[in-house]
Amino acid sequence: MLERVLVRGRATPPEPPRRRGATSLDPEPDRLGPLRALLGAIPWLQVGLGTTVLLLAAMVPWATGEVLAAMDRKIMAIDVRGELVGENRNALERHVGDWIGRSYFATDLAEVKTALEQRPWVASAAVRRVWPDRLVVDVRERKPLAYWNHEQLVSRTGRLFAPANRDVAGRLPLLAGPDDRVRDVIDMARHLSESLAAEEIGFAGLALEERGAWTLRLANGIEVALGRDQVEQRFERFLTVYRDQLAPRADQVTRVDARYSNGVAVQWKPLVSDSGKNT
Incomplete structure (x- = not known):
């Protein structure tokens, strides 16, 4: 009976006795743990793809240069x-x-x-x-609009240029004036030429003097002095006189001075004029 109890209740061997004053050893800490965790958190697939793309991008200019160099030829x-x-x-x-x-x-x-x-x-x-x-x-x-100061051409955009062969431009109006007023001269010339065309009068040129006076030249050779002030009114007055009185005798007229307040002065050609000037 005693033997049976001993077999069933076999005791677990006791722990070895500890020496008085001694301590047990703790497990050694894993110093590489944080590094392993950090490396484990990195998406290595994406990093690998990104690095590959960067390398390819860096190689493209070099490869392109090599290809172009191989294909390059001289301009023939x-x-x-x-x-x-x-x-x-x-x-x-x-x-x-x-x-x-x-x-x-x-x-x-x-x-x-x-x-x-x-x-x-x-x-x-x-x-x-x-x-x-x-x-x-x-x-x-450049498309020339007119001759400018006998020495240059002015384009339709108002650009002055001086080619050696300016005569190839053919028959164009002659505009004149200070170079910094070229746009003003062009605008005035367009306005006057349109009004003359409506009266079937040819336009040959326009000059602006340094002091601001305008002189118009018709295709039939007549000069019209318009002065500095009230240019529009003086021009309209000239048109009226020309249409009503001068047109039939235009070949006898040299110059018309429209700088008067109530009329114009007409200078006739010497061969057909007795007094030289009529007002």
Whole structure:
């Protein structure tokens, strides 16, 4: 009976006795734990993809440069296009001939454009590449409106320019005045020429003196002095007198002075005039 109890109630071996005054050892702390946690929180897939994209982006300029260098050729021809009157096509092609033989890709098209637009007749130039070895230049010329001070031309946009061959502009009105008043002269000329056209009178030119006086020239050679003040009223007075009295004898008139308050003074050509001037 005693043996059976002992078998069933076998005791657990007791803990080894501790030495008096001794302490137990705690488990050693994991110093790499925070680092492992940090590394575990990093999305390595996204980081890898981002790094790959950056590397590819950095390689694109280099690869592009290598490809362009392999494809680059020398410019062999430059074609000039556009409706030309003042400019000579061959002269323009010779002017841009300095770029023949240069790199197709490295040539600065803005430089070619600037060089062309420095020529008096050229208002604008558009330059483009045509593969594999050609440049095409589209030129737009200035459209002359009138001669200016006998030495220059003035374009329809009011730009003064002085080409060596200005006579190719053909028969145009002659405008004159200070260069800083060119826009005023153009505006006045347009206004007067429209009024003259309504009366079927040809317009030949207009001059503005330094002191501000206006002188109109008709296509039949008659000069009309309009002065500085009340120019519009004086011009209307001249039109009235011309329409009613002078038109039939216009070939006998040299000058009309409209600077009077109640009329005009007419200077006749010497061969058909007894007194030289009538008022």
